[in-house]
Amino acid sequence: MGQGIAQVAAQAGLDVVMVDAALDFAQAGVGKIKKTLDRLVEKGKLDGGARDQTIARLRPGGRHQDLADCxxxxxxxxxxxxxxxxxxxxxxxxxxxxxxxxxxxxxxxxxxxxxxxxxxxxxxxxxxxxxxxxxxxxxxxxxxxxxxxxxxxxxxxxxxxxxxxxxxxxIPGFIVNRMLIPLLNEACYGLYEGLGTAADIDTGVRLGLNHPMGPLELADLIGLDTCLAIAEVLHRELGDDKYRPCPLLRQYVAAGWLGKKVGRGFYEYDPQGQKKAIA
Ligand SMILES: NC(=O)c1ccc[n+]([C@@H]2O[C@H](COP(=O)([O-])OP(=O)(O)OC[C@H]3O[C@@H](n4cnc5c(N)ncnc54)[C@H](O)[C@@H]3O)[C@@H](O)[C@H]2O)c1
Known part of the structure; x- marks a missing residue:
């Protein structure tokens, strides 16, 4: 998320200092933004000059002191x-x-x-x-x-x-995650209880409810660790069992199957982040 925020800020003409837990992570983050912008230039969606100006506005940092003048x-x-x-x-x-x-x-x-x-x-x-x-x-x-x-x-x-x-x-979850996380968690329960396969559940929500993405593929995009962390806050802070995180979600996180960012969650992904076909 940090990379995306830095990208839109730099594209809006602001000077951005990108601090991560270590300087080389921040440098890698700037490199990933450059790759994203390169792809947009290749597709004719961004001018090469605009890309160069955006990249020039991004400075990586490794310490909070690097943010002192922001x-x-x-x-x-x-x-x-x-x-x-x-x-x-x-x-x-x-x-x-x-x-x-x-x-x-x-x-x-x-x-x-x-x-x-x-x-x-x-x-x-x-x-x-x-x-x-x-x-x-x-x-x-x-x-x-x-x-x-x-x-x-x-x-x-x-x-x-x-x-x-x-x-x-x-109030925990604010507006969007108060709606979204119970949906994603319910989809995990559906898979846990064998209601259908991950593809069945996602296709059901995409075509049956007209959502652009199914809940399990969206959970993979968000990151299953992040989804679980939010579900735990909702459950603990609102104190209602309707927010109880699904045990299957806990198991996926325990296994390190955190979603698209690691190549495996409810689905598997190739190094380019494309979902692999299900056998
Ligand atoms: N993933 C989503 O779809 C999504 C959507 C909206 C909001 N958010 C929120 O954005 C935040 C980040 O989520 P994410 O999915 O990008 O997480 P992530 O784990 O993918 O990325 C977190 C980043 O923070 C860095 N980091 C770790 N410790 C740090 C430290 N001490 N100081 C500075 N940087 C540190 C990591 O190196 C990594 O680059 C969370 O609060 C999450 O709830 C996430």
Whole structure:
């Protein structure tokens, strides 16, 4: 997700510092964006000059201090509460006092993240959809202490990225994942109970409900670890058993079958990310 967010920001004309857990990960991330843009140029969908300008706006970094001069920081680290709290504590210490700190979290409390940052009025949720360059929506999530100025600047930024925004309250899952994760989890239960094959379930939802993707292929795209993490937050924080993560989803994550990003989830994928034919 971080790569997609960096790409749309740079394409909107902003200078971007891309920080990952280590500098070489960030450098690899910039390399992947370049490959994506190269493909668009080959297909005639992007001008070569625009690609070069976009790449020139991306600078990889390996430390939070590399973000010290940024006006807005958008965090997209794995969906783990302790990790996000420690990142926001550190960002609150090293970033410019006026900087807005946004999180792309799918489910973790913005109010809690804001409290860890030491600047709670300048923290907000900016929840992009996957894949970021293609999906129009950004959910803007206000924590309890988020200021009106922070909200307005964040909405304006999302619009500059070419996105449509919706406002959501800081309640687990916000709007989109409150609907989506129960659907994906129910599809896992369907597979677990032998209702049909993964292909049957996905075809049923695509053709029967007119969704562009089936829930199991979408779960593979999101990442099964991310889906499980969100389902656990919904279950724990809302306290309702209707959100209980499917045991099969837990098993896939335990096996390391995390979806498209590792080549195997409910389906198998070739190195180009194409779904392999089912025997
Ligand atoms: N996958 C989706 O479809 C999707 C959609 C919307 C929002 N999100 C949210 O975006 C966030 C990231 O999800 P993802 O699917 O891209 O996860 P991912 O595991 O694919 O990628 C996480 C990235 O964070 C990096 N990272 C790990 N520890 C870090 C640290 N301490 N500091 C900086 N970077 C670190 C990893 O190296 C990796 O590049 C999560 O909060 C998730 O809920 C994901």
């Amino acid at each position: 006006h807005v920081v958008i965090e997209a680290a794995p969906e783990k509460e302790e990790l996000k709290l420690s990142i926001f504590k550190s960002l609150g210490e090293v970033c410019n006092d006026e900087a807005i700190l946004a999180s792309n979290t799918s489910s973790i409390s913005i109010t809690k993240i804001a409290a860890a940052s030491g600047r709670p009025d300048r923290v907000i949720g900016m929840h992009f959809m996957n894949p970021v360059p293609l999906m129009k929506l950004v959910e803007i999530v206000r924590g309890l202490p988020t200021s009106d100025a922070t909200y307005q600047t964040t909405v304006d930024l999302a619009k500059r990225f070419g996105k449509t925004t919706i406002g959501a309250r800081d």
